[in-house]
Amino acid sequence: MQLTGNTIFITGSTSGIGRAMAEAFHKLGNQVIISGRRKPLLDEVTMANPGMAAIELDISDPESIEEAAERLVTDFPKLNVLVNNAGIMPFDDPSAPLNDEIAQRIVTTNFLGPVRMSSALIEHLKRQPRATILYNSSVLAYVPLAGNAVYSASKAAIHSYAMSQRFMLRDTPVRVQEIAPPWVNTDLIYKGNDPRAMDLEDFIQETMRKLSGDDEEIIVDAILEVRANPGANEHAMVNAFNADMIENPIPVTA
Known part of the structure; x- marks a missing residue:
């Protein structure tokens, strides 16, 4: 995707990967x-990044998604990039x-949330000269973590959905990555110091570099073998x- 000259909406962007991507694009x-x-939290991020805007959104609530989409189209008519990150x-x-209850919350947030958000903005995005829908899935879509089985399955589902949507939008200005x-x-x-976890700044730098190309999937080099496993x-x-x-479990402390 083109990394400049965009109007970008990012879900789940007050911390972690979402915030780091928002600040990189900013x-x-x-x-x-x-x-x-x-x-x-929205105020904290926008105050730290003058010029950034914010919209309250509960990605698990269809009504909240529709309200956010209506506001985005009205207030930011040049919106051309949707980053589905919340999870x-x-x-x-x-x-x-x-x-x-927890299983339904995972599926609603991680799968139906981005599907609904994309649906709410799809006609607007198709009217733009160029547009991108970007899904944040997970390496666990390819090699599931048994102790997070529903989460892993939700990410496999969004990977599958992205492939279908990419094909169906092939003759439009909208790219799906x-x-x-x-x-x-x-x-x-x-958040700890487990050596198995990739540093956030390193992940963002490599991801932004690879996003500047036309790859349908953005996979950091460290997990290429895992992506090829299915x-x-x-x-x-x-x-x-x-x-x-x-x-060697994740070391969780109080």
Whole structure:
């Protein structure tokens, strides 16, 4: 995608990857609109980045999505980039009864949220000279983490949806790209110093560099082998990865 001259709306952008991407795009001179549920956090980010705008949005609420889309089209008629970043990652155990409320919240936030947000803006984006819909999925779409089975499945679903949408928009000005982050050192689960987690600044730098091209998927070099794993023999890596996570769990502290 073209990295300058855009009007960009980013969901879930008050912390972590979302905020870091918003600030990276902002530094390049784009008009960036961030979003989230908590106004104090939105104010904190916009105050730190003069010229950035903000809209309150609950990505799990269809009415909130429609209201945000209407405001975006009215207040930012040149909007041409949607970054679907918002997501949640509670743990679950598919070998035991699931908490249905939590499972529904994951699917609603991680899958239906970006699908609904894209749907609410799709006709507007098609009217732009050039536009991009960008999905933030996960490496876990390809090699699921068994202790986050519903989360992993939701990211596999958004990967599948992005491929279908990309094909259906092939004759329009709208490009569909997908970022599949590895484990990045943010507070999505727990921010610490685990050496397996990629530094956020390093991730953003490599991702922004690769976004400047025309790749349909933006995959940092560290996980290219994992991205290539799905296929008839994919179980070996999936099993080895999960066995390692059991033996060396994420160190969560109070």
